[in-house]
Amino acid sequence: MKVVTCVAPVNIAVIKYWGKRDEELILPLNDSISATLSTDHMHAKTTVMASETFTEDKIWLNGKEESIENPRLQNCLKDLREKAKREGDAVTANLKVHICSVNNFPTAAGLASSAAGYACLVYTLAKVFGVEGDVSSVARRGSGSACRSVFGGFVRWHQGELLSGEDSLATQIVPANHWPQMRILILVVSDARKTTSSTSGMQRSVETSELLTHRIKNCVPKRVEAMKKAIEERDFETFAEITMKDSNQFHAVCLDTYPPAVYLNDVSHAIIRLVHQYNAACGQIKVAYTFDAGPNACLYLLEQDVPTVAALVRLVFPPNPEQQQDFFRGIPVIPSVILPPINEPPQVGKIRYVIHTKVGEGPSQVDDHLLSEDGQPK
């Protein structure tokens, strides 16, 4: 019997992946770049147990047994077993596995839960099967963006050229400690599950959006190079400007999709206005917003600006009385008392809570297993 438990992080793209050239292999139409968040505050946690006594592969997600027949899950299992037979522990790879995974943040609300989940599954399975070396291309088979969660720091997913997809993998641009002042505020607007999944939304964009074609050909390649340079040089203003422009273009593509995929709501738009007003009041770009396929905002900013920005968020989006206690979660925040004037009417209870976090190191192994010795969830 062999058992391993790992945690894996969420990543938030600053150059978005949107559109596949191969649905089955999950090969993207463009390179993308993201920051990997610390696992201290948001993570997926997965235990994989392999045993001679198990008669079938099984999986439990967030406390509920799910079908192991999910094709993406099957692709990850198959790819890793094959890899293990070539270069790892072939004996263990022949055993059946029990998998148990939990997220400590809302699932499928545009908070990159599938990225953390699949990165964790693949990273943990690789340890059980004795597979070393790159596993990002296997994580990619679970969910495209998951390949970026296999590394810490700032990460680039190279679209690759080969039909086999072997060169469509993630690499680290810089480690987490390269830019220690970088902070992230996740503004949780809604826990609601999204209406159009990323998978079907991007498929429809590929079929119908001319703007997506323009973006992939003329915009992303330049942005990727400029973003990489901004990260390497810790040039926050350039980093922030490209981040906001790329988020805006991605959502413009979603609106150009037919029928449109609408992910932002009124609260998201109020957050966008707030950020631009604050940056204008400062006379420089201090904060960047970015939104994935959901209404929650992710703000990138430097440590020194967290107290003011957190206070502004609480001023414009005051929590309901019952949410006041744990409105700020994650790294402790001491909101500023002196604030620049902002012309945005307050909206009570529209932001449920804020997670304050930073760039993190990527997946790691931990000791407390989610499965007991008989292979059942604890």
Ligand code: DP6
């Ligand atoms: C908007 O990785 O969830 O978050 O590959 O179909 O599983 P699939 O899609 P997914 O798409 C993520 C899209 C995004 C942008 C990004 O993370 O780059």
